[in-house]
Amino acid sequence: MIELVVFDCDGVLVDSEVLSVRAMRGVLEAAGVPATDAMIGRCFGMKQADILAIVSRETGVVVPNDVADRIWPATRLLFEQELQPMPGIADFLERLGDRPRCVASSSSLERIHLSLKRTGLDRFFGDAVFSSQQVKHGKPAPDLFLFAAAQMNVAPERAVVIEDSIYGVQGAKSAGMRAIGFLGGSHIQPDHDRALLQHGAESAEPSWEAVERRLFG
Structure with a gap:
């Protein structure tokens, strides 16, 4: 029962996932981290910190500390619009x-x-x-x-x-x-x-x- x-x-x-990927990829690219949609998409369902750790490992680029703080504002803007x-x-x-x-x-x-x-x-x-x-x-x-x-x-x-x-x-x-x-x-x-x-x-x-x-x- x-x-x-x-x-x-x-x-x-x-x-929301397509919007989330767009926001995260945009922030990462602006920070010099060459993440792809597919790379982020494979992490659907995980905590943000775990996703960023995987992106860093797969790209070989250290994700700057301020990236995590910038992802939510970018995501929130897309959510409010779309x-x-x-x-x-x-x-x-x-x-x-x-x-x-x-x-x-x-x-x-x-x-x-x-x-x-x-x-x-x-x-x-x-x-x-x-x-x-x-x-x-x-x-x-x-x-x-x-x-x-x-x-x-x-x-x-x-x-x-x-x-x-x-x-x-x-x-x-x-x-x-x-x-x-x-x-x-x-x-x-x-x-x-x-x-x-x-x-x-x-x-x-x-x-x-x-x-x-x-x-x-």
Whole structure:
């Protein structure tokens, strides 16, 4: 029985990943770090600090210390101008009724709250919003999902996680939760469904209607 639905934010609730990559790449390029869209895209679902460490390793260029502080302002500007909710998500959340739900995202609390408010989805979650800022280890570690379940007073095995990234799926499975892959974002590449399934998702669904059928019949 499902007692809690846990939502990732970026690429699940909001169609933000393409905007995030554009902002991060622009800041990195201005700092002399030759990052590519593909390089950043492979890190979807990870904490920003971990992404920058990978970019530094793959490019062979040390990322300047001030880059991390400049990424969010650049991202925020794009979000305020262009961010949209994922198609069908508001209707899906309406149909959940009073079923417990929460957000568990690698993004900062400020970014999550801005994303939800900007897209009108904040009314569905209230204070049930959790960030990797609140735990020691980000995805693919289980810390964030276990923290969210504890805050919601639900046993991990009674929760299902909706994720678009392999790191999120891995974290959910490590936490003892069910994981459903979501493929509705504009950043999703061919064969991403196969990658999600290989890393533990029980299914990979193209839309919120398909997610609903999978979860509730």
